[in-house]
Amino acid sequence: MLGEYKDRILNVHPALLPSFGGKGFYGLKVHEAVLQAGAKVSGATVHFVDENYDRGPIVLQQPVPVLPGDTPESLAQRVNAAELALYPSAAALFCAGRLNISNGRVETAGPLPETGKVRRALISVSDKSGLLEFARGLAAQGVELVSTSGTFKLLKESGVPVRALETLTGYPEMLDGRVKTLHPAVHGGILYRRDDPEHAATVFRFGIEPLDMVVVNLYPFSATAKKAAPWSEELIENIDIGGVALIRAAAKNYASVAVLTSPEDYHPALEALRAGGGELPLQLKKDLAVKAFKHTAAYDGEIGSVLAGPSADFPETLQVKLHKVHALRYGENPHQACALYTRKAAPPFAQLQGKELSYNNILDAYGTYQAVLEFDKPAAVIFKHVTPCGLGTGTDIAEAFERAWNCDPLSAFGGIIAVNRRLDGRIAEFLAKKFVEVICAPDYEPAALEVFSKKPNLRLLKWESFPADNLVLRSVGDEVLVSTDDKLLFGEKWEVPTKRKPTKEEEAALRFAWAAAKYVRSNAIVFSDTCQTVAIGAGQMSRVDSVFMAGHKYEAFLKANPKPATLVMASDAFFPFPDALEEGIRIGATAIIQPGGSVKDKEVIEAADRLGAAMVLTGVRHFRH
Template sequence: MDVTVKTALISVSDKTGVVDFAKALAQMGVRIISTGGTAAKLSGAGVEVVSIDAVTGFPEMMDGRVKTLHPRIHGALLGLRDKSQHVEAMTEHGIEPIDLVCVNLYPFEATVARADCTFEDAIENIDIGGPSMIRSASKNHKFVAVVTDPGQYAQVIEQMRNNNGALSASLRSDLARAAFALTAAYDAAIARYLNAKAGVEFPNRISIALTQETVLRYGENPHQSAALYKLPTSGEPSVCNGRLLEGGTEISFNNLLDANAAFELVKEFDDPAAVVVKHLNPCGCAIDDDINIAYRKAYEGDVVSAFGGIIAVNRNVDVELAQTIMESYGRFGKALGASGFFAEVIISPRFEEDAVEIIRTLKTWGSRVRLIETGPIDRTKLDTSEFDVRCIIGGLLLQKRDLVGWEPEVVTCPTQTKPTPEQLEDLRMAWLVAKHTKSNTIILAKNKRILGVGAGQMNRVESGLLAMKQAGEEARGAVMASDAFFPFPDNVENAAEAGIAAIVQPGGSKKDPEVIAAADAHGIAMIFTGKRHFKH
């Protein structure tokens, strides 16, 4: 059933486009009721409005806290036009129906995001009348249209113009569903803020408000549908908050998972760093004073796995770095026996315009490369309030993010042999890479680059053997990182046989004395971090 819009109520905090919207309604003969600042803006633009107090018979009061909470407003929204008792009640009490409500809410999230926001500021930016009108109109969308976003204005006006001032049941239903999602997200943001203020880490009920960013081609596999949703409050530099600059093919579910893994690892380093990720695990990582050299070292770590991988750098991509990345096979791959090179995604804080053009024009490797620009990396902006969320069937597991990095003040060295400064730097890098690699994890590194990765194995010994096999003879003099403690000395014995010079691990095993003794017997330096980094 179509509903002709004869009366509209407009009361918005975000006034983007509202004057043009109101003018278009007025040109179609719609009577407009408005409140406070919105009424002043519309009147000032020449739109004839009826003030809210002329409808309710009461002035706006209590600093604007009370203005629309009145039967002549909510009765006008909730009354069923096809039910005689409702129509009679409206007539008896002088309630005239409202056919369209245009409301958006006080900017609560923007307010609490300000560094100078006080608790009183936050409370005053909790909208009451707006959500109440939205819910009333949405409940009665059989007869009332509810517009909550400036992005909806054009569609509403177009349909009214093409339909003699009427809106379809289908559009009213779409608008109502969007409106209920808005109020749910709004309440979730308020609850999150109040819980944080009260120091409640895991409340009895939790709502996670997300906004759809895009529908993806498919999920992990082609038979699974998928979409990307975004947290509206997170300002942390991330893949989700990044900007897609270039991409001949739509970015995929798996691309986004891998891109996130790569960027979160490269964010760990202050030095120029490059990471190559394949199937959520780093197959290459290196740091250097020169980002171009860092990239080359990361790529050379495993040129076979790098094919079709994800590249992340923590420095801007200029012309030289773009050329280095896109010609990786031509410069390094042939000499190392790789069959070719192709990157799915490149992530960087910024891509220079000329660099984008180079990537775009090198079609041999670049025709499908997606570029994600994240903006400057600032570890002071890490969102400590955000949860790490894992899905299980029927529920969610929530935990605080693992934001612990390298903590030199708590690192101990229980062995007779101590690491050299160069080894300590390699140990730091290997430890941070282990943090971002699937457990069980063993990482080998030397000269500020990863040589071998053993990831996701059912036992730590197997992970170590895989890492050593990948490193080969380069393992001699290298360092080893383990994401969790050694329950037995076997990994140390294998490390000694491969020529490993130093090891970093959390410590804390009942067998620590035996593990330390094995390291001492082979002259291996070992340091304990006191924290583990399982990543399931």
């Protein structure tokens, strides 16, 4: 038979021939002999079979290190993994006509020609979502899978054909998993240029197998950082090293290697692979490479931020990671492009119905919901053009809403409404007859949703929460102003410098008016009673002009509502002159609340005393620009 099939029979032997070969060297006997001899390296050999036992021309060899403590069984297991990888490679070269025997030695005609197809994929993932379906899809396309540790175990136990990474490298993972893929056999297979003959010859000469796809997602540092202390062993061990190196290597060689960093990449890549007959389009590989570089940059940035720890001061370099939620039709005006981003995984609200939110809708929605959360009692706030036009509290949410609406119904047209309790059917029935843009609430009664369903364009937002640690970022050209948010309502100061002290009712009204003024655009003036704004003057360049505006609004209020039993005035910043205070008292305010701090404070206090008004100084300013 050997004569009939000369140079056509391949055998794989569990050692590096010519050592530990010949009669009697088979099965565990080979590995027992290796260990008895004290050899430091064993391996696998594929050779042609001839008349001499285990002496035929050698085609390929794969070294396998002998480890301290190895038994014949443990060594056999690792050598067998190498055999299973080596034999198909030799058979492929033979079938492609790349092997030639000359003078008892095998000469290889060089590597197989590049086809552009994905031949082999390295898979090493922490997040195993969707992995089995994807791996089976790759295998069905003829892609050989190579994997590490936990990923290898999952694939093998699930019946997916897979090679252990050590069959590529000849080394097991070590140092508690810190070193797995950092090896020339891995990075050479990723980084060599397929269009460079010298690169191809080099990897072939060293027996490096091509890796045309890298599927990696990184150790869950972010999730670990939420529960582990900075610099703790648990946190440090969740800093991925090999995964980042794999991703960057594959992304650098994007023309030949596809890099997938998220389970959401699996379906598009698999579909493209099927459509391309085993090849992936260049643009897809470019897109995946860009995503990969962004991914590793964000990962490293987060590690740096977490290990640096919180700082009382703003850092020299501020890294802000923003996730795109979706594009908007336009920005503040139709000729401006716009998109919504979030620092979190998703915005703090869900849209239940209605048209797409606009740039201005989002500004007003955030403003009005933040304002309504300032109140512990049932409260309602109506915003228009990023400033309130009505605020109210009550024994229930319907009463609070009625008070807010009655402040300025004309401005409420087309406004944005927020309540801090479940929105009920009574409010829904009323609003069904009005035009409003957006409604914000922590929840909605089924009856309210039924009513609103008949107004399909009305945007309903269900808010889960409001961020407690947000920064305020505002761009000014190429620069960005960054500040903490205005979370403070009152400080430690509550000073009454006037001769007359506020009555109990006036103090309650002053506290309500101050909370309302916090959310009004500067210069801000608010007239209110204990539970309802009755006039708001906003956004004027002169504070006294804001008082004049509020006076005009108060006249309109009195035409449809009774005169408040208590009327106070709030100013978001100090009075630079007595004129604004005097005009407020003329309109009817009997008590005033303001920060104080003007060089004219003495004159302002004297004016209040002269006119019989009480005044409170808070020491806190609430500018809003």
